[in-house]
Amino acid sequence: MATSLDEVTKSQVGLLRWTDMHRRVRAFVDGQVVVDSAEPIQVWEPYRVVGCYAVGTADIAVPLEHHVPTMPGADHPPILTPAHPFSMHTAPGAAYDIGADTRTLVGAGFRLDDPDLADYVLLDWDAFDEWREEEQIAMGHAHDPYKRIDCLATSRHIVVRIGDTVLAESHNPTLLLETHLPARHYIPREDVRMDVLQRSDTVTVCAYKGQATYWSAVVGDEVVPDVAWTYTDPLPDAEPVRDLICFYDERVDVQID
Template sequence: MALAMDKLIRSQLGELRWAPVLQRVRAFAGGAAVVDSTRVRLVWEPHRVVGSYAVPREDVLTELLDAGPVAPADSHPPVLTPAVPFGVHTVPGTAWDFGPADGRQVIKGAGFTPQDPDVDDYVILDWRAFDEWREEDQVVHSHPHDPLKRIDCLTSDRHVVVTVDGETLADTRRAVLLLETGLQRRWYVPRDDIRMDLLEPSPTSTSCAYKGDASYWSFRSGERRIEDVAWSYEHPLHDAVPVTGMLCFYDDRVQIDVQA
């Protein structure tokens, strides 16, 4: 029987996984490099959906201080998103503090080495423990880049209509279809084809490692209000340049109809 690749990948969520990272990766704290490596791996602990950079121990530029053994968490959600702290580990291993250098303080719990022969000479790095990350000389936002993920932005003349309780909010044949590995398809609509008088800016913001910082919009018509019904990338990273300034709507908050 043929294998569906998306199901195959999801079936391995409970395993410790790794993939090579071909670019140089650096982590900074206090303006100075603390990690500098060209031998990087992306490592996913069991049940984590976003990987963490891991480097050989000798590529940590400060002293590694053994913070003691770590046992797997007694309980955890079935899927660990980036919202779950780095310190929640799902395999046994060793925690590391990063020693002081150039006047900086010790960085507590910044690293973890799993008890596994394929990665036991590597240190997995806590994204939030550092001020800045770079791949080669490009700043990386939000979380590590996944070498198994890609984004495609495709112009489309399909008829996309967005409604709320029968009221048309957007109507276009100039949408851009954004496809991102592992996520549902998204339709981005030009503002000229949207009833912008029914939308108002929201204070909500999020960040994506591939698309950049997103701004949000809420719907208001009479007494009807829907918070954060859409988002846009005003200054996107290069993967999302084709959707600059366009709006994308949550399909669980509005009705989105797409026809050929």
């Protein structure tokens, strides 16, 4: 019987998982290097879809303080995303404060009880000011080595509507495929009704594409907030979609031939 790799991935989400990173990882606080590891791993606690970096104790330049044993709660969501705090642990272990010179990072370290990972300290991404993989600044969250982006030029005819109003129509979109996420179509601005879009204040960060700014649509008396987004200064993998407009398929009507 054939096995779907997508289904295999989904079936493992309730397990404690880890992988080697094969790169140097550093974390900074107020310009100080607090973590510097040539042999980091990435760890996914059960039910987390985004992992965190974990390093050996010797790779942390400052003390671990206040050992606090932690047991997983039973009331966590079925899936945990980066929106859920690092402190929402789903495996037994102990939380530690990390005493940087300028401030204490409360609960920013976590050592698992699992014997295979007992020598590692899991690190809270949000507790640190800056992360680097080798010399590349990392943003958003820890980078999953099993995730990738493909940007493919396509000649498919795409029409985007809200009701009877056409927001965009193109024969020249770029198809962006990101592992385990829906396919997205990025449309050249000349094929978009920019007169019905208004720049919003929303900004989000993708670990693989960069910082996105958003647009709301004004159709008659209706305002559809944050209906589309743009990467004006994307990370290298997303360079082909620089300045293109992508619409939330969930908030508009999309027809693709």
